Structure formats: structure tokens, C-alpha cells
Amino acid sequence: MLAQVLIGERFAAPTLDEALSKARLSTRDAGLATHIVYGSLRYHLTLERALQPLLRSNTQNKVKALLLAGAFEKLILETPGHAVVNEYVNLAKRDFGRLSGLVNAVLRRVSAPTPSAETELSLPGWLITAFENAYGEGAEAVMRDFLQPSPLWLWLTGQGVRDLESEGAAVEPGFGDVYRVTLAKPLRASSAFVRGEAQPINPASFAAVEALGDVRGERVLDLAGGAGVKAAMLAARGAHVTSVDVDARKHKAARENLSRLRLQAEFLDADLREAPRIEGADFVLLDAPCTGSGTLRAHPEIKLRLTPQAVEEMAALQAQLLQSAASLVRPGGSLLYSVCSVMEHEGPGVLRVFLQRHPEFEASGLSIAVPSVQDKFGVRTLAVGGLDGFYLSKLRRLP
Numbered sequence: 001m002l003a004q005v006l007i008g009e010r011f012a013a014p015t016l017d018e019a020l021s022k023a024r025l026s027t028r029d030a031g032l033a034t035h036i037v038y039g040s041l042r043y044h045l046t047l048e049r050a051l052q053p054l055l056r057s058n059t060q061n062k063v064k065a066l067l068l069a070g071a072f073e074k075l076i077l078e079t080p081g082h083a084v085v086n087e088y089v090n091l092a093k094r095d096f097g098r099l100s101g102l103v104n105a106v107l108r109r110v111s112a113p114t115p116s117a118e119t120e121l122s123l124p125g126w127l128i129t130a131f132e133n134a135y136g137e138g139a140e141a142v143m144r145d146f147l148q149p150s151p152l153w154l155w156l157t158g159q160g161v162r163d164l165e166s167e168g169a170a171v172e173p174g175f176g177d178v179y180r181v182t183l184a185k186p187l188r189a190s191s192a193f194v195r196g197e198a199q200p201i202n203p204a205s206f207a208a209v210e211a212l213g214d215v216r217g218e219r220v221l222d223l224a225g226g227a228g229v230k231a232a233m234l235a236a237r238g239a240h241v242t243s244v245d246v247d248a249r250k251h252k253a254a255r256e257n258l259s260r261l262r263l264q265a266e267f268l269d270a271d272l273r274e275a276p277r278i279e280g281a282d283f284v285l286l287d288a289p290c291t292g293s294g295t296l297r298a299h300p301e302i303k304l305r306l307t308p309q310a311v312e313e314m315a316a317l318q319a320q321l322l323q324s325a326a327s328l329v330r331p332g333g334s335l336l337y338s339v340c341s342v343m344e345h346e347g348p349g350v351l352r353v354f355l356q357r358h359p360e361f362e363a364s365g366l367s368i369a370v371p372s373v374q375d376k377f378g379v380r381t382l383a384v385g386g387l388d389g390f391y392l393s394k395l396r397r398l399p
């Protein structure tokens, strides 16, 4: 699984879902496998620095993936060294034959790398600076939080809470209708999920939905609606949702998910770099594509691929989409800009330029349930305790 993520550039969550559904492991072993894959990704920079002096430049990528997992167990989980070496040498014998000697030698010798901010936080220097710019003194807590396993957050109906508890899950209060849940069996097998009483969503993502205001009975444009998580939450709050996305496959997933939740929305396939020819609305949500820099706890593979250039390219796309979204807001209406990234360029950077060019819009105040840091244009949710880092800005079109 790790090799597929590292070499194939796949996302960890679907890779794990696919492999674990085939492997039929016990819940405990599946949990450990998940922990090792995500942990090896979360600590990737640190582990790579530890392994680097011991590897030849031509070491096969698959062997490297195995060594990363072994080093994670030895250095981070602190599993006794001899047990790690034994286990991984056996795996190497099975999969790589004579390379098991290399695995043996490397895992015996590997030790913690020279300490630095980068190896402590498992982040490259430019990302550390970017998080410091975003959160100031709060940055270190955010970066340390990203090294922890992600909790499961579920939006639940009252019935959903009761169903989960009766099946042995621990349901702790989170933020409003979004709870922190420890499951007793896989989510998809729980009656709350099957009956449409549960929807996975991070509280920071839910905050974007709440920030749009009271949408009961209102027409809402859900732009860049993707697989429709926010569309579903808007529909659950009584909105008449039209969801627009360039990716028709995501609309298929969204339709299936809404039907599971017994909710409805309309879908339109369109590239939002140009404004689609549809009627404007008083409530518009743009959940723009982004680098995902605020979701490194749940998606640690993102930090392996993130570059300053990718941030800039994303900001340019976001500016284009914001322009289209703005043209669909009726006078007096609201536009909520949301990204699951905390990079300056993708948040305030986009808003600053937009508001300079569009005096018919103003940033209006926005209060949300999750902890956040405010600036001139909006808020950045504080990515601690398993919350994602979102940048949210609510714009009002002057009447």
C-alpha cells in the first residue's frame, strides 16, 4: 500500500480501502496496517533522512517503501529492534529474495537522524515557514498535530447517534451535529451509515456550510461541489442545492451519497473557469480546489507532493473560479469562499486581489463554531485536535 502511494502517487485513503477490503484482516490487524501506512507517510521526511546514509541511490522504490515502514516501527513506534528486523527481513525474503540482506543490514543500523526543526516536524523548511506565516505562535501546535492519527468525525442525526451507540461505538460531542466517533465496526457496515443517518465530515469543513447562514428554503449554488459532501449538508439544512463541478464522476458519487442520505440536489457538469449560464442566487458557496495543506493529518501524502509552485498555480485557478462565482451572486447576496488550505496565497492572497478589483463586494464578518484566527478578509480554522485547517471568507455583494 505504501509503495502504491509513494511510487504510484495514489492517495492513501482509497489505496487502503481497496487493499484492506481484499486482505480480510482482523479489525486489529487492519488498524495496525493503517497506522503503519499513515505513520510512515506522516513521518516520511524524518524516516527518509534516517535511511538516506544507509541506502545506495539505486535502491528499488519498493524496497525503500518496506524500509520506511520498518524504520517507522523501529524509530517512531519504538517496537523492539530485533522484532522489527525479523519481521521485515521475512517480508523482504518473500518479496525481494536476495535483497533481504540489505533490509537486514539497514534496519539493524538505522537510528534517529540529526535533530532539526525539519526532522522534528517532518516538514520541509519552506512548509514550516508557510505554517508560521499562517498561524504565528500557534504554528508549532498545528504542525505537531499533523503527526497524530486522524480522529473520525461524523455528522449524525439523533437516530444516527443512538444507532452507533447501540452497536458499541463511542460517540463524543464535537461541534454541533458533528461528533467525534470511535467505531466498533467498519463505518460502511454500521446501520447509521447504511440508513443515511451519518456523513463523514471534518468540523472545519462543516463550518463552511454553517458560515453561509440560514439557508432553509433558499436556492444555493454549491460551486466546485465535487462528491457533494457540502451539498448534502446544505440540503440537510433545508436548502435547494445546485451543485456544479467539472468532474462528472464526482457527481455520480454525489448522487449515490445523497440518495443514501435521502436528500436531493441538482447537478451540473461545467468548467467554472468560465461562469456557467445559470440563474444567480442569494447564496453561493465556492469550495475551491486547493493544495489541501490544511489536511495533512488526514492526508499526509500531500506534504510529499506539495511545492511552492503548486501553491501558486492553485492560487491562480482559485482566483479564476472566484471571479466566476462572484458573477453568480445576486445583489445583496452572500458568497462563501472556502479552501482546505492555510497557505497565504490561497486565502488572503486571492481575496485581496479580488476585492481590489470588485468594489461591489465587501468582506463581511463570520463567526464559526470551531477555533480560528481572524484576518482582514476571513478566518483560518486552527488545525489542532484533529480539525482541518480551512480558510473561509464571507463576501457580501452590495445591493
Ligand SMILES: C[S@@+](CC[C@H](N)C(=O)[O-])C[C@H]1O[C@@H](n2cnc3c(N)ncnc32)[C@H](O)[C@@H]1O
Binding pocket: 224, 225, 226, 227, 228, 229, 230, 231, 244, 245, 246, 247, 250, 270, 271, 272, 273, 287, 288, 289, 290
Ligand atoms: C475541494 S473539492 C470540492 C469538495 C466538495 N465541495 C465537497 O464538499 O465534497 C474541489 C472540487 O473542485 C473541482 N474543480 C477543479 N477545477 C474545477 C473547474 N475548473 N471547474 C469546476 N470544478 C473544478 C474538483 O473536481 C473538486 O471536486
